[in-house]
Amino acid sequence: MKRMTRGAAVTSAIALAVTMAVGITPSHAATTLTMIAADYPGDGHTQQDQWTDFATRFHAANPDITVNVIVKSWNDIDQYVATQIASGQTPDVVNKGDYSAPAAAGLLYPASKIVSPATLADILPAFLNNSKYNGVVYALPDLASARALFYNKDLLTKAGITKLPTSWLSLTTDLGIIHRKLKGIYGYAIPLGPEEAQAEFNIWAGGNGGSYYNYATKAWVLNSPANVATATFLKSLTTKGYTEPNPDKCDRTACAQALFAAGKAVFINGSVFLGSWLKANGGSKLNVGTGSFVSNTGHKPVTLGVQDYFTAYSKNGNQAAIQKWMDFIYEPANYAKFLVAAGGFIPATKSAGAKAASDPALAPFIKLLPNAVFYPGDIASWNSVKGQIQQGIGQAVTGDPAKVLGQLQTAAAAAK
Amino acid sequence: MTTVRKRYRVGALPWIGPAMAVIFLMVLYPAFEMIKTSFMSIDATGTSHGFTGLTNYRTLFRNPNLTAVLERTVVWTISIVVLTVLISLPVAQILHAKFPGRRFVRYALIVPWAASVVMTSTSWLWILNGYYGILNRILLSLGLIQDQKQFLGSQTQSFTWLIVVAIFVSVPFTTYVVLAGLTTIGEDILEASTVDGASGWQRYKSIIFPLLRPALLIGMVINLINVFNSFPIIWVMTTGGPGYSTDTTTTLAYKISFRNADIAQSAAMATINFGIILLFIVLFLKVSRWRDDS
Numbered sequence: 001m002k003r004m005t006r007g008a009a010v011t012s013a014i015a016l017a018v019t020m021a022v023g024i025t026p027s028h029a030a031t032t033l034t035m036i037a038a039d040y041p042g043d044g045h046t047q048q049d050q051w052t053d054f055a056t057r058f059h060a061a062n063p064d065i066t067v068n069v070i071v072k073s074w075n076d077i078d079q080y081v082a083t084q085i086a087s088g089q090t091p092d093v094v095n096k097g098d099y100s101a102p103a104a105a106g107l108l109y110p111a112s113k114i115v116s117p118a119t120l121a122d123i124l125p126a127f128l129n130n131s132k133y134n135g136v137v138y139a140l141p142d143l144a145s146a147r148a149l150f151y152n153k154d155l156l157t158k159a160g161i162t163k164l165p166t167s168w169l170s171l172t173t174d175l176g177i178i179h180r181k182l183k184g185i186y187g188y189a190i191p192l193g194p195e196e197a198q199a200e201f202n203i204w205a206g207g208n209g210g211s212y213y214n215y216a217t218k219a220w221v222l223n224s225p226a227n228v229a230t231a232t233f234l235k236s237l238t239t240k241g242y243t244e245p246n247p248d249k250c251d252r253t254a255c256a257q258a259l260f261a262a263g264k265a266v267f268i269n270g271s272v273f274l275g276s277w278l279k280a281n282g283g284s285k286l287n288v289g290t291g292s293f294v295s296n297t298g299h300k301p302v303t304l305g306v307q308d309y310f311t312a313y314s315k316n317g318n319q320a321a322i323q324k325w326m327d328f329i330y331e332p333a334n335y336a337k338f339l340v341a342a343g344g345f346i347p348a349t350k351s352a353g354a355k356a357a358s359d360p361a362l363a364p365f366i367k368l369l370p371n372a373v374f375y376p377g378d379i380a381s382w383n384s385v386k387g388q389i390q391q392g393i394g395q396a397v398t399g400d401p402a403k404v405l406g407q408l409q410t411a412a413a414a415a416k
Numbered sequence: 417m418t419t420v421r422k423r424y425r426v427g428a429l430p431w432i433g434p435a436m437a438v439i440f441l442m443v444l445y446p447a448f449e450m451i452k453t454s455f456m457s458i459d460a461t462g463t464s465h466g467f468t469g470l471t472n473y474r475t476l477f478r479n480p481n482l483t484a485v486l487e488r489t490v491v492w493t494i495s496i497v498v499l500t501v502l503i504s505l506p507v508a509q510i511l512h513a514k515f516p517g518r519r520f521v522r523y524a525l526i527v528p529w530a531a532s533v534v535m536t537s538t539s540w541l542w543i544l545n546g547y548y549g550i551l552n553r554i555l556l557s558l559g560l561i562q563d564q565k566q567f568l569g570s571q572t573q574s575f576t577w578l579i580v581v582a583i584f585v586s587v588p589f590t591t592y593v594v595l596a597g598l599t600t601i602g603e604d605i606l607e608a609s610t611v612d613g614a615s616g617w618q619r620y621k622s623i624i625f626p627l628l629r630p631a632l633l634i635g636m637v638i639n640l641i642n643v644f645n646s647f648p649i650i651w652v653m654t655t656g657g658p659g660y661s662t663d664t665t666t667t668l669a670y671k672i673s674f675r676n677a678d679i680a681q682s683a684a685m686a687t688i689n690f691g692i693i694l695l696f697i698v699l700f701l702k703v704s705r706w707r708d709d710s
Contacts, residue, residue: 078674078677079673079674081462082460082461082462082674082677082679083462084462085461085462085463086458086462086463086464086679101459101460101461101677102461104459105459105461105463107461107463193657194655194657194675245546245566245569246546246566246569246570246658248657248658248659249566249568249569249654249657249658258547259547262547264547380460381460383460383677384460384676384677384678387671387675387676387677388675388676390675391656391657391659391660391671391675391676392659392660394657394658394659395658395659395661398658399659404659407480410478410480411479411676414475414478415676415678416459416460416678
């Protein structure tokens with residue numbers, strides 16, 4: 001009897017607590033949005049500050065919406081997002097470099113539902129075209145970058161080379177001269193280590209008419225004759241000592257850009273932000289020129305365009321709140337702040353693009369963009385194939401080109 | 417009698433309960449989830465599409481790098497464990513002897529053990545750097561090499577250096593285990609053997625080493641598990657590269673999961689990994705006749 005009384009007391013206490021809790025909860029539900037954003041290089045660690053500032057001001061204007069922005073490094077973000085989704089904690093908005101896998105899995109809101117028509121109309125159509133899956137725009141481009149050939153003017157003069165190479169043949173000749181005349185200097189720094197191997201190889205292959213994916217036959221073509229020939233050509237440069245040794249171990253930042261900054265490499269593939277990176281990393285005194293990449297005879301030189309994306313996941317059903325938040329980000333004043341924090345990229349909106357075209361640091365890259373090749377980012381398995389390429393393609397240049405590319409092709413064809 | 421025993425068992429529960437809960441929640445449940453995941457189809461976004469049988473295992477076995485990685489894992493584990501023991505035995509013997517400054521040397525040996533493995537590996541990565549590394553600088557200054565060497569460039573060289581670093585971080589622990597074993601050997605036995613006319617080597621072979629066996633075996637089993645599962649040294653220094661040429665099964669599982677975005681196939685690799693380490697331990701205990709002297 002005594003026990004029952006105690007039990008009853010506990011029950012009523014719990015009931016009371018529950019009632020009180022219910023009483024406290026406001027009648028209209030507050031929404032909390034979770035956003036996972038990649039950390040752009042910027043000029044310091046400004047991205048978290050920028051997102052915190054955005055979230056604070058947005059909450060002040062929309063008291064019923066709270067936004068938590070988690071900033072993750074580029075190394076960790078894919079893994080982090082996949083783990084969150086696998087463990088049932090799907091985020092609302094993600095800002096990173098791919099969108100096709102979640103679009104194919106039906107996890108995303110189409111772009112038309114995550115921004116207002118006015119915002120959507122302000123985004124450059126060329127970028128929106130690279131944001132489609134099965135013809136529907138599923139991602140909003142946040143910014144873009146392009147590559148150019150960077151070279152050390154002083155080293156080139158020292159070697160007595162007055163004209164930039166225009167074909168693989170003249171490039172080989174020039175690199176030979178550099179190899180003979182400049183002791184301890186590498187002609188071309190080719191980073192085929194895991195960090196950015198997919199970009200480096202794409203540019204070289206593009207200059208030989210090669211690519212990763214054939215849209216006409218809807219198949220991966222990693223071991224196409226053009227790609228094998230490209231790897232064989234790069235292998236010949238490495239064997240002759242025209243590049244740094246072991247390009248398959250050479251990562252973009254720690255190896256290739258570091259060599260260039262130290263004045264130990266003449267040519268390098270550089271992104272829009274390389275200029276500011278060099279200033280911050282000991283290369284401020286370099287006399288740097290930029291030009292177009294070198295292609296094989298009979299092919300046009302290409303540049304690589306890379307764009308990143310905002311995507312919105314539909315699982316939590318916060319569509320209205322997401323749209324308010326995305327429109328807020330794309331407001332010209334805010335979007336300008338986002339670009340500054342990210343550090344020297346090409347904007348994806350018409351309004352910001354007009355301003356950027358007069359920026360001397362960006363203008364040459366914006367001019368290159370119309371001839372840019374892009375990754376096959378709209379293919380669902382791209383992210384997985386990209387990982388395979390990053391790990392393996394360097395060995396096509398140090399090992400047997402046809403065999404290594406053949407293995408990558410098999411893996412890509414099986415990728416989900 | 418039976419009731420007494422039963423009550424006794426139930427009564428023990430509050431005491432062993434927490435430990436059992438930890439084992440269930442932290443060991444058995446994750447292992448179960450891992451094995452379950454290895455039989456499921458999970459796409460690159462992390463969304464599950466239900467069970468798929470042995471598909472992940474089949475894909476994994478078709479991986480052209482798998483055989484080499486498995487062989488390398490065996491070489492990696494055995495060479496490091498054996499070399500570590502071979503180095504630790506004499507080092508422990510030296511540290512057991514009395515000499516001025518012994519305390520300092522004993523503390524100094526703890527440093528590579530106490531420092532985070534990531535930190536140690538990062539230091540070695542820069543020591544061995546092919547362009548700016550201090551080792552290149554020293555060898556060049558001594559005239560031992562003419563050009564900068566890429567110590568982590570080729571497969572053979574980088575794998576050898578990985579093993580060196582792994583031994584470097586395993587020796588302190590093993591030495592201390594052996595040292596602890598040495599301190600338990602009574603002075604009287606050693607004295608008696610000297611009186612009976614045993615030489616230094618005879619005394620080590622017939623008395624010290626057999627008495628060290630229990631400590632040594634425990635040290636070796638712990639090393640076996642640690643080295644087999646070792647991730648940070650390889651990941652920091654070579655990320656398993658160039659290509660997959662310095663991967664062990666542990667780093668390969670990580671790459672499949674987080675570079676190639678295939679969580680389920682990675683779970684299959686991890687399950688096999690789990691099986692291999694169990695096999696390793698059982699074999700080791702059998703070979704070392706674990707139960708014989710206890």
